[in-house]
Amino acid sequence: MTEQGEVESCNVDDGSRQRGKKNVSQRDDFLPVTQIEKKVVTTRKVSHEMKLAKYRDRLLRALDGQIEFDLFQLLDRRSMEIQGAKSENTEISYYSDMIAYVDFCRSERLTPLPYLDGTVEAYLIQLEALGRKRGTIDRHVASLASWAGMLELNDPRQSFRVKTRLQKLRRRLSKRTRQAEGLRxxxxxxxxxxxxxxxxxxxxxxxxxxxxxxxxxxxxxxxxxxxxxxxxxxxxxxxxxxxxxxxxxxxxxxxxxxxxxxxxxxxxxxxxxxxxxxxxxxxxxxxxxxxxxxxxxxxxxxxxxxxxxxxxxxxxxxxxxxxxxxxxxxxxxxxxxxxxxxxxxxxxxxxxxxxxxSKKIRAKRSGMADLTNQLNWDSVANTGKRQNALPQKVPTALSIPKQE
Incomplete structure (x- = not known):
């Protein structure tokens, strides 16, 4: 598929094409050629509620037997009550981030809930080792904090060990992300x-x-x-x-x-x-x-x-x-x-x-940009004066050594 509902072309040999046509008129979705052009194709879409139900079921199965029964029941009940309170994307990210955390805890034989300082810190170290970007790690931590609020547990971000680990991560990982170019x-x-x-x-x-x-x-x-x-x-x-x-x-x-x-x-x-x-x-x-x-x-x-x-x-x-x-x-x-x-x-x-x-726009409006405009350097660069102003030979220190 390319766009939703769009079919990519593929190369099929004549033999395969003939075999594919066999008994095609007996298929339930068969339409004569005269009717195909009038047909509007609809694709089967999975509703957000169904997606959320699958994520919730997966989380509950992952937590089954891993936490105290009373806490498990509270999570089961609260996760139903909270549905629809956030945007669809936020709800999905809450579940996917929590599932990733629980899967990590199970692989390391750690108790996922209530949050322990050492467990959350180990999870942050794991995320960094996997090459996750700073924004992704911040989102994971925010998701864990949201579950803490829902279950009335301590916010893991308030722990000294977790705070310190996050400070170290943020110093090492750049916040800068690639900015998409604008269509002007x-x-x-x-x-x-x-x-x-x-x-x-x-x-x-x-x-x-x-x-x-x-x-x-x-x-x-x-x-x-x-x-x-x-x-x-x-x-x-x-x-x-x-x-x-x-x-x-x-x-x-x-x-x-x-x-x-x-x-x-x-x-x-x-x-x-x-x-x-x-x-x-x-x-x-x-x-x-x-x-x-x-x-x-x-x-x-x-x-x-x-x-x-x-x-x-x-x-x-x-x-x-x-x-x-x-x-x-x-x-x-x-x-x-x-x-x-x-x-x-x-x-x-x-x-x-x-x-x-506006970063690039502000660069064009900087003090140095104003100075070069007042000096009229751009117009000088477009005249013959540029040839006299620039060195005719590249300095030795800047030249590329020849390959022997």
């Missing part, structure tokens, strides 16, 4: 010229690009949009309702503005993907024969932006599903739009992410 205005304008609106995948890619940029939505929010969330305005612009986001877990919702250009792109995509009635997911997986699949996955968003980058002769690996969000924030910062407005647009609660996104 120049990229959007060039993409608009290159993409063919008559090709279904192109039509969706360009629409996803512009909506992602104008709404500053995360990839998980982009794939959650349905046609019922969209409203066409009298002036040709549009509004789209973000019912719930990472920073709005209570679902108060927020209306986001779409320009006339983006609205036209969305309407054009609707005519291709859902011409008869506007309902269901806006962004969907696309089969190689242009049939529509189920709702697009977050990985599908990542692949979309990487496809766009490739078409623009950019390095696809440096872009991610958040590249439109990064690029839009950088454009607003560069154009001196008020920080409060940028935070409202991106639904950020603190300045941390804006500071992170």
């Amino acid at each position: 205005v120049e990229h959007l304008e060039l993409a608009l010229e290159l993409f063919n609106p008559e090709v279904a995948r192109d039509c969706q890619d360009i629409t996803l690009l512009f909506i992602g940029f104008e709404t500053l939505c995360r990839q998980s929010e982009l794939v959650g949009f349905d046609w019922r969330h969209f409203e066409l305005q009298a002036d040709g612009s549009g509004l789209i309702d973000l019912e719930q986001s990472k920073t709005d877990q209570e679902g108060e919702g927020e209306w986001l503005h779409l320009s006339v250009t983006t609205t036209n792109l969305l309407l054009g995509w609707g005519a291709v993907s859902n011409p008869n009635h506007k309902e269901g997911a806006i962004f969907r997986g696309i089969y190689s024969d242009n049939r529509m699949g189920d709702r697009l996955s977050t990985r599908g968003v990542q692949r979309c932006f990487k496809r766009i980058a490739k078409r623009l002769d950019l390095e696809p690996s440096i872009f991610s599903g958040h590249s439109t969000r990064v690029g839009a924030a950088q454009e607003m910062i560069e154009r001196n739009i008020d920080s409060a407005k940028i935070m409202l647009s991106g639904r950020w609660k603190t300045m941390a992410m804006l500071t992170r996104y």
Whole structure:
């Protein structure tokens, strides 16, 4: 599979193809050729509740016989009561992190709960030995602390040994992570010229690009949009309702503005993907024969932006599903739009992410950048004076020794 509901092509020899056709008309899912084009393919999706039930069952089986019975019963009861209080991704990470900790304890024959200073410290040492990054280790510790709060146990982060170990880890492990490159205005304008609106995948890619940029939505929010969330305005612009986001877990919702250009792109995509009635997911997986699949996955968003980058002769690996969000924030910062407005647009609660996104922009506005501009060095470098100013011969200390 490529995007959700999208089938990769494969090379099949003629003999295998003929054997595959044998008795195909007797299969339950057989459709005549005349009906295939009309069929909208849906893929079977596992609900969050089912995923959570599997994680919970796995955790309980791992803890069975490893902790006191009263504590086991409390965890069984509280884990049911807490369901739905956090976002889906947070709930999954709580369980997966706790399972990893319990599996470690079982392999080392240690008691997982209640938390012991030496046990948690040993687990942190193990995570570092496995090459886990600083952010991942911090998330594991936060998950253990959340379970401690749920079970009314001591927070392992308050232990002197655990605190000291975390301080050592944080000094050794860099917090810096690779920042995804932003898809900027120049990229959007060039993409608009290159993409063919008559090709279904192109039509969706360009629409996803512009909506992602104008709404500053995360990839998980982009794939959650349905046609019922969209409203066409009298002036040709549009509004789209973000019912719930990472920073709005209570679902108060927020209306986001779409320009006339983006609205036209969305309407054009609707005519291709859902011409008869506007309902269901806006962004969907696309089969190689242009049939529509189920709702697009977050990985599908990542692949979309990487496809766009490739078409623009950019390095696809440096872009991610958040590249439109990064690029839009950088454009607003560069154009001196008020920080409060940028935070409202991106639904950020603190300045941390804006500071992170604006590192390269701030470098261009530094005191040294101002000085070199006043000295007019850039214009001098473009004239013949540069040849006289620079050494004609590379100093011996900087030259590369010849291979013998």
